[in-house]
Amino acid sequence: MKRILFFVLLTWVGLSCAKTSSQAPYPYGVAESPWSEALGNHRAVLTVDEPAEAVMLSFDWRRPDKEVDNRRFLVVNAVTGDTISNIKRIAVDNEQCKLIFGPVKTKGTYYFYYLPYQVQPGYGNYNRGYYPKEDAPDRQWVETSASAGQLPEAKIVRVESRTDFDSFYPMEIIASAKEKNDYRKAHPGRFLVFPEDRAFPIRMKSQVPYKWFQTNDHSTFKATAMPNEYYTFQLGVWNGKDDLKSITYKTEGLKSGNHIIPAKAITCFNLEGVNPAGKPFTKIVGVSSDAVQPLWFGIDLEENQPSGTYKGVIAVSDETGYSVPVNIELKVSGKPLADRGDNELWRHSRLRWLNSTLGITDKPTSGYTDLSLDDNRISCLGRTVGIDMQTALPSSIDSWGHELLASPVRFIIQTSSGEKKLNGTIEQTGLSEGKVSGSWKAEDDDLALTCHATMEFDGWINYIYSIEPKKELLVKDIRLEIPLKSEASPYFMGLGLPGQETPATYSGGWETKGKTVHDYAVSIPTSKSTSWLWPFDSFWCGSEKAGIHCELRGASYTGPLLNLYRPAYPESWYNNGKGGFRIQRNGSRTLATAYSGERTLNAGENLTFDFALLITPVKKLNAHSQFADRYYHNGGAPTPTEENLKAGIKIINVHHANELNPFINYPFITAARMKDFVNEWHGKGCKVKIYYTIRELTNVVPEIWALRSLGDEILQGGRGGGFPWCREHYVTDYTPQWYQHLDDQHLGIAADASVLTATGDSRWYNYYIEGLAWMVKHVDIDGLYLDDVAFGRDMLKRMRHAMDDVKPGCIIDLHSNTGFSRGPATQYAEYFPYVDKVWFGESFMYDEMSPANWLVEVSGIPFGLMGDMLHGGGNKWLGMQYGMTVRQPWVTEGVSCDPRYIWQLWDDFGIMDAKMIGFWEEKPAVTSSDKEVKVTAYVNEGKTLLSLGNYSGDKKQVKLTIDWKQLGLNPSSVRMVAPAITDFQEAREFTPDESIPVDPKRGWLIIIK
Structure with missing residues (x-):
């Protein structure tokens, strides 16, 4: 198994045992066994022919990473492990490294390590880095070296990476500025196109691989594929001095005699695709001056694709019409691939998954029933919503036999003249097993109002209101009011409040400030007095029997508000901080209001209010x-x-x-x-x-370079940094995330270093x-x-x-x-x-x-x-x-x-x-004489297990009130036994009318039978 996995990884990085000098200025290879991680991922193997006080090293290292002159250098004797004491830097940049080292006491092999870093065991965020530059060389040694005349030179035998995965070879060995200029003069044009095999993913954004300049003719790409394979390859666009605003491609497909691969079977993932909602889209891709933009292509071969060499042209163009044609010759032969190539990661066939629509359907998922529509009532599993036919909003919400609403839900537009009275007619626009949708329109002299509403099989309801003023209009407020029955809404959570009993009154803005750790009963790595801002967009109110969750939508990101993804707020609801929320509990009615505050609307300006309701329990x-x-x-x-x-x-x-x-x-x-x-x-x-x-994605993904080529669509940009592998290969424009040191136990990879994904x-x-x-x-x-x-x-x-x-x-x-x-x-x-x-x-x-x-x-x-x-x-x-x-x-x-x-x-x-009867039930089976000691009963035939819990900080003595009918037991013939449970309680027996001691923050498990 280890050998197989090794081969897979070897293929990803495009390495082979036979390194050719045509793709790099030196022989490149991988160490026979990984050296100490702290020495870094790269070294040059040197030979020194004779001892000397000082030796010159001229290394054409061609590196893609940043700050190459700000890393520690180490020269180590390969036999003894001794470190050379003095290094004097002469010239260090991305193209070359020239230095003097010594004294060299013995001839032989030496290792030059140029990226040593601090190893960080464990997991979390990598917060160490490269070792600082070595100490300045001894002054006397420098003077001696300077007067020594011509110095002997160390010869570079080969350049090695610590593992396959760490290697720069061949796609991150950069061409020099002179080579780029010379190549440009010999190949003029607004941009150049370099075909590249999938085995060599284009990695660098702002450098050109040295490999590309070893061949003058890049007009043709030849490859071999199998029937039923999803074949992938690249065209690398290297731009000239002028920015390209947009690039595109054109093809008429490929032909082999009378057989064809149609143009529709060819996809460029960078320029077109299908979004997560299943909708096709095209992308505008620009290329900065002197930058490289990979274009990843996929060719969808049919299972019965006839054998033959299919030829055609893919022409890459820019916004001026300038075009570079590339001849494609794809030889199709062999037996059909059973899995399209997906089981062999090196093929990159899984890139077609980026455009998948798998799972997009309106049908109910397992465990849910079809929606039913009866006049103005829509029913799903356990829940029914009555629709007000004049407003399209819920007039009643029944959840598992419990009505939530005290009166209909209202969406209110309030001007200086009062609340708008806008009544319209609902038009059903869609009905399936799992979704019903409709639209509603109304207008007056001031504005036109449109609403699109959807209810789905899981109890989720979405309203999207569009407001278009006919003239300049001063609006006092636009708000959503959800009037709940107080008896149905004893608990509340959200909008800056933790789960708790519904407050009598509460008001909050879009950010909650000043709450401390204790207020939330959570552990956060800050001091108890620390306050912070926390955004909100949703709340829930109800009970274990029935409840409603409300989310205010329309932000740049709709989903859980993790601290990694702080969205721009919905312009409509937020209204530059004027929007907010309040709750008012008055007798039998609890009113939850989301408001947006005062604003001026201009004629023809469209304003959208989006909110979703979820009826619970689901x-x-x-x-x-x-x-x-x-x-x-x-x-x-x-x-x-x-x-x-x-x-x-x-x-x-x-x-x-x-x-x-x-x-x-x-x-x-x-x-x-x-x-x-x-x-x-x-x-x-x-x-x-x-x-x-x-949320984050490991750096070992075989398709990682194809994903990087998509800009910030999949991998979120950022300031970089983090684990050295990321700095050496990603270089720029990423956000480090989870780091896990692996102790070289997985394919020789030192660490799992992830980056943040986009939403x-x-x-x-x-x-x-x-x-x-x-x-x-x-x-x-x-x-x-x-x-x-x-x-x-x-x-x-x-x-x-x-x-x-x-x-x-x-x-x-x-x-x-x-x-x-x-x-x-x-x-x-x-x-x-x-x-x-x-x-x-x-x-x-x-x-x-x-x-x-x-x-x-x-x-x-x-x-x-x-x-x-x-x-x-x-x-x-x-x-x-x-x-x-x-x-x-x-x-x-x-x-x-x-x-x-x-x-x-x-x-x-x-x-x-057993049947679980919690203390929160309207009629619990067992209660205690102290409100801070709660009792949950697990009722079985002929016996009941009681869980007593003391939530206070004081020891309590409580008596139990037991509904024997609910338990199905005869109080005259029962025993109450607390069995011995290791690390929980000692054995003890009680009588039904006995006072029971309960320690603070502890409790009992008592069996009545």
Whole structure:
């Protein structure tokens, strides 16, 4: 396996054992075995023919990276390991390095290391860097060297990289300025085009590879492909002195006798594609002066493509009409490729995934029912919305038999003359199994108002209002009012507030300032007094029976507000800071208002207000799965032990940064190894899910250079820096992200160094969906572990459809960190219809959280989900109030998580078959005499398990009030036993009317039978 993986990586970087001098000024190679990482990734192997006080080195190194004169130089004896004590720099720039070193006491081989860096074990953000420049040489040695006359010269035997993956050869060996000028004189034109094989991805943006200048004729590209292959190649555009505003291409396809490859089968990924919504688009691509722009092409060969040499022309043009034709000769032969080439990463055939529409459909995903439309009522799973036919807004919202609204929802335009009375007529514009849509129009003398509305099968409703004034108009306010029944909305979360009981009054702007760590009961690496700004765009209000989530949309990015992606606010709602939110709780009515404030609208100016509602819970609670499907989650050690298996684990989460899944968000490198693991654990009755998301992307992706060629569409730009590999190869225009040192255990790669991906219309979303389906089909994984991801709900729908099509029943669990995405239950609410479980635990301070905070922000219960605890091992006593434990054997904040003893009690009691009656219910089965001690009951036939939890900081003595009818027990013949549970409680027996002591922040598990 190791040999196979080595070959795959070798192919990516375009290396071969036979290095030819035609592609570089020296022989280039890879070390027989990697040297110490701290010495850097590159060296020159030198020979010195005789001892000397000083030796001259002239090295035509042709480097692509920056600050080449600001790195430490080391000259080391290859035999003894001794370091030469003096180095005097003569001339150092990107093209050459000229220096003197000495004294050299013995002849022989020496290594010149010119990029040594500080190794950083562990993970997180790489915050070290290159070693500073070496000390100045000894003054006396310099004087002696200067008077020595002509110095002996070190000979460069070869240039080596530490591993294949580190090499600059051949595509990052730069041409000199003189070579570029000479080539330009010999080949005039506004720009030049260099065909290039997929084995040699064009890497440099502002330099030209030396390799290109070793051949004068670049007018023809010849290659070989197989039927059914998706064949890829490149055309590199090297611009002249004038900026190119736009480049394009034209082709009439390829022909071989009477057989053709039509033009429509040829795609340039840089200039055209399909966005994540499935809509085709074209791109304007410019090229700066003296810059290089790769154009990646794909040729879609049919399965029965006849053999032959297909010839044609691809002409690249600029905005002036200047054109450079390239002759294409593609020889098609052999048997059809069964997988289009996808299983061999070096082929780059997966680039076609960038334009995939897989999973885009209106059909309901598994577990949901078709929408039904009855007059003005639209129903989906468990929920029904009544539509006001004059406003198109909800007049009633029933969730699982519970009405939410006190009166109809209103969208109000208020001028100096008062509230506009705009009534129109709804026109249905679409109806399918999973979506119903309509439009609504109204107008008066001042303005025209249009609304497009959509409701989908998961209970998501979207309204987009377009306001077009007919004249200049002073608007006092434009706002959304959601009047809720107070009895149906006891809890609130969002808009700067953590999960809590709904406040009597609250007002907030688009940013919340001055909240401290304690206010949020979270752990953040700042002092307790630190304040910060945190943007919001959504809120939720309701109960575990019924609720409504509202998101104010229209920003440059719609999705979870991670601290990596701070969006520009929606111009309409934000209104230069005049917009905001307020809640007013008055008797039986609770009014939630999103307002935009005063503004002047100009005639003909279009203003759009976009908002979405999600009715919760999105599904029925699956408590049986929560207690039966137990998780094994261990980042560095993904393989469970027999002890873990005996404890009842049923689902294994394979994190990244381990031997099975070493590289973040690209699990394909070790897919064969992963498949063996999946097969083994399927045989033991366990499901296997993997960490695979989008937010950042490892540097080992074979297509990384094709992705870089797309500008900032997929890889977000930035100031660079980070791990040395990124500085040496990306050089500029990237944002470093997750770093994981790998200790050379994976293909010789020292570290997994990721960069930030872009959001919005990134076609990496399309690739991701195809990659997910591929992993389910070829590796047989059972789903995903998502960790603070950043995309919209449409992606979750596509993911579900893609997995359902291959393997119904796949599982998604979602993790988030409240210090990273403030209020993850709010930020990720639109994911909940497609998620099976939440793990909102990192940075939560469980001992400081109120019962309402636990219920709304951590447990998942109000949304139809259940969850696990994380930070510091959670609070095992309070967690049982919500059916939550930690995951085995995750270690967090130095605490090893071991829920086995509680799991054993679950099994002994049979909790998976019990009915869960929480303390939050309207009629709980058991209550305590103290409001700070809550009781959740798990009711089984003939027995009940009580979870008592003391949320206060004081020891309590409580008596229980028990609804024996709900428990189905006779109080005269029951025993109340608290069984002994290791690290939880000692054995004890109580009577029903006995006072029970409960320690602060702790509790009891008591069985009544």
